[in-house]
Amino acid sequence: MGVADDRTASWFTVLGPVRAWQGETELRLGSPQQRAVLAALLVREGAQATIGELIDAVWGSGDIPESAAQTVRTYVHRLRRVLDPGRPAAQSVIASIGDGYALTAAAGTLDLGVFKQHVADAQAAANFRDLGRAERLLREALALWHGTALAGIPGEYAETQRVYLGKLRLAALELLMTAQLELGSATEAAAELATITAEHPYDERFRELHMTALYRSGRQAEALAVYQDCQKLLANELGIDPGPALQELHEQVLRGEVPPAQHSAATARPGSGFRAGAGSPDDPSTARPVPAQLPADHRGFSGRKTELLAAVQKLDRAGVAVITGMAGVGKTTFAVHLAHRFAGRYPDGQLYLDLRGFASGAEPVAPEDALRSLLEALDVPAETIPRDLAGRAAMFRTLLSGRRILLLLDNAKNAEQVRPLLPGEATSLVLITSRDRLTSLLVTDDADLITLDVLEPAEARTFLVGKLGARRVGAEPEAAEEILRRCGRLPLAISLVAARAIVNPGFSLAAIAAELSHRDGLDAFEDLDGADVRSVFSWSYNALSPDSARLFRVMCPAPWPRYDLTGAASLAGLPVSETRRLIAELSRVNLITEERPGEFAFHDLVRAYGVEKAAAGDPQERHDALVRALNHTLYTARAAVVLLNPTRRTIPLVPLRDDVTVRPIKDRAAAWAWFAAESPMIGTCQRLAAEAGLDVYVGQLAWTVNTYLLRSGQWAEMLSVYERALAAATRLGDDYLIATASMVAGKTETWLHQYDAADQHLTRAIAGFHAAGRTTEEANAVDSLGNLRSFQGRSAEAIEQFQKAVKLSSDVSSRASALNNLANEYNTTGDYSVAVPICLQAVELWDGAGDQHGLANGWDTLGTSHRGLGHYAEAAGCYRQAFEAFRELGNRYNEARTLINYAAAVEALDDGQAALEARASAAEILRDLDHPDAVRLAGQLEPTLSR
Secondary structure (H helix, E strand, O other), rough: OOOOOOOOOEEEEEOEEEEEEEEEEOOOOOOHHHHHHHHHHHHHHOOEEEEHHHHHHOOOOOOOOOOOOHHHHHHHHHHHHHHOOOOOOHOOOOOEEEEEEOOOOOOOEEEHHHHHHHHHHHHHHHHOOOHHHHHHHHHHHOOOOOOOEEEOOOHHHHHHHHHHHHHHHHHHHHHHHHHHHHHHHHHHHHHHHHHHHHHHOOOOHHHHHHHHHHHHOOOOHOOOOOHHHHHHHHHOOOOOOOOOOHHHHHHHHHHHHHHHHHOOOHHHOOOOOOOOOOOOOOOOOHOOOOOOOOOOOOOOOOOHHHHHHHHHHHHOOOOOOOOOOOOOHHHHHHHHHHHHHHHHOOOOOEEEEEEEOOOOOOOOOOHHHHHHHHHHHHOOHHHOOOHHHHHHHHHHHHHHOOOOOOEEOOOOOOOOHHHOOOOOOOOEEEEEEOOOOOHHHHHHHHOOEEEEEOOOOHHHHHHHHHHOOOOHHHHHHHHOOOOOOHHHOOHHHHHHHHHHHHOOOOHHHHHHHHHHHHOOOOHHOOOOOOOOOHHHHHHHHHOOOHHHHHHHHOOOOOOOOOEEEEHHHHHHHOOOOHHHHHHHHHHHOOOEEEEEEEEOOOOOOHHHHHHHHHHHHOHHHHHHHHHHHHHHHHHHHHHHHHHHHHOOOOOOOOOOOOOOOOOOOOHHHHHHHHHHHHHEEEEEEHHHHHHHHHHHHHHHHHHHHHHHHHOOHHHHHHHHHHHHHHHHHHHHOHHHHHHHHHHHHHHHHHHHHHHHHHHHHHHHHHHHHHOOOOOOHHHHHHHHHHHHHHHHHOHHHHHHHHHHHHOOOOHHHHHHHHHHHHHHHHHHHOOHHHHHHHHHHHHHHHHHHHHHHHHHHHHHHHHHHHHHHOOOHHHHHHHHHHHHHHHHOOHHHHHHHHHHHHHHHHEEEEHHHHHHHHHHHHHHHHHOOOHHHHHHHHOOOOHHOOO
């Protein structure tokens, strides 16, 4: 057993096979999959693992059974019985937390936790020159390893964790060998390092240590041979040379200038001869510890698993990394946590400096002042520090030459502030946090970029649990989720709300969630010692140029959830090229995110801040931006609808403004995709237009979205759009617009079975068009009244209306529509032979007009006529032409309806398989649409799908 070795304590191991003991008895943990669940819980060291994460740990990217979640719960149930026999689940060491579990074992009962603590204690001892204690702790830590971590656990997740844990072990080995060398045990170290370098031939850190050990043992030729062996291996296998640090050590060995051991942790990097602390190494009373300036690691740090793993992989060797993200996303917390994880690899010291790049009431730290602070931290006497920036930078680079220092530069403003602070050699690690992406460092200084986004849903919940405790969050899961939603999963916002809950333990989470929903904008995230969200965002905003700040103000209140460059340019009334430059500035400081190439979005709280800034600014600026937004939306929608329905009659629109850029839409598929993404926004545009007294836009926007909503079967939304259009037309006093909106509203109410309202609207539309002498529109309204009568089961009246519409119609498409509806009604009454020639007339008219959508309707009607006559093969052929045309046109509802008709026809031809496939396709479409008629139509699928 391990550290927690008494007769009753538990002990868990992951640094080898996954095992567990209760006292002296080893427990049987079940199948490899069940042990994989336990392993996933153990490596989180008390943090929550969601059901989804546990499923990933067991099955990875392989085939996941539908019962996976239940299987995981079964494994947890069995593990609880093994670990806590006889105890209820609520008292188990495996606690239920939200949608997942956490293993809440006591401190000192997991080998991984003990290992990490020993390594941290050893590092602290080394920093204070107690190398004997450091070596002892490191050997105890490494003794906890019993082979490969998570041995016997299958899957991708376990392999990823093995890589991570293996790197922790190598870092501890490096610390141990460094301490042993500095204690003067070069001969013993050389023997151990020979084995280590054989196991890890590509790891230059151990090559350096091995060469140093051999040189200090009087074996200079063997030290040179180690370098030559490494040089040959890297050239043959990877086509590269050894790194700068190893090359420099090679030169020192050739010259015989490798410094002797200093009996100090300060010479952690072999061959450096660096002494960070002042005083004599022979007189401990005058010695100072190497700098260890890192802020304390966050006690409750959790989540960020993906980002941490990426960072560990990117920063396996020394270098520069930029950690960026929006305000409040947790960059400093993440960087400090990461720095503590890497500190053991950089025993010459850890430096921390807040550069105040984005801060309230303080100027950014000038590079020369930053260098003075860093030089003083390295015990450089103040009187010897050069006065100029170049001199200070040169001295700093000289001091860091060949040394292993970790430097955390927090809250940098820009690359110009940071570049003079970078070491000249790649032996140190520099972590930089900034809201600016510091792109030039990525290009010219080979920096790595680590971008932090808001927390994943499961991580956000774990974060909240860490603040408030599992019991309080678990007692009100819905309220907790609402809080996280209101906070946009932004760590700062969650922390502020959690703090309010902590200082008010009597408040329910439901009450706090309700408060968030009732308070305006960012008011719910203020009043906590100046750390409110509003002020944090203001630091980014205040760093913008005036033009970018204006763009931010006009974009945030816009009625769009996301923006392309043409939309942003229209809001600002600027050319696209100029807008691209300004958006790049917003993106650089992480006020806006490029979700996909050329498509941008704000975090909800950032947008709320922008809305506040706009509201406090020039009202005319807001009004002009809204007009341009409506104009851009109207003309982009017009371009899309013309592609969807090229035969549709256009209406006169307000003029396209000179300062508005229309989004280019290349084809019908792109038009459909644009409407699918943006159609909900058109309703928002209507409401904003009405509020601003821009009623002309309300009706014209309704016209643009009509075809899409009709073909996608979104009738409830279509009714809302035209109710707003009717109200706007009434305010304008335009009888023609009133009649038009009434007609479409009546059509839609018919499909929604709201027959009384439909009757009123259609009657009003017919009267309005008749009074205005608009015969074609009157015919369309009469045709729609015929549809209403058909839906009501009043076939004789429906036929009468359709016949009247045929006589009134002078427009080809309108006449064809009335003929097709008349044929449909004869199909309803069983007069199929009467319907066929009428339907053929409609098909001929639509074909001549090139109206593909009308033609698809005609083929569907003709198919029903043939099916009624028992001509099943002809019917199937007509239906096939119809549903293929509907599919190409994107009319998914009509495609589903026609597929059901087609299934009936082929079933009559004894092709049961084709019928089954057609009904299954129809069912899938209806489920996707969540259509109001889906339940009725889906009922027609049950006989086949239930077989």
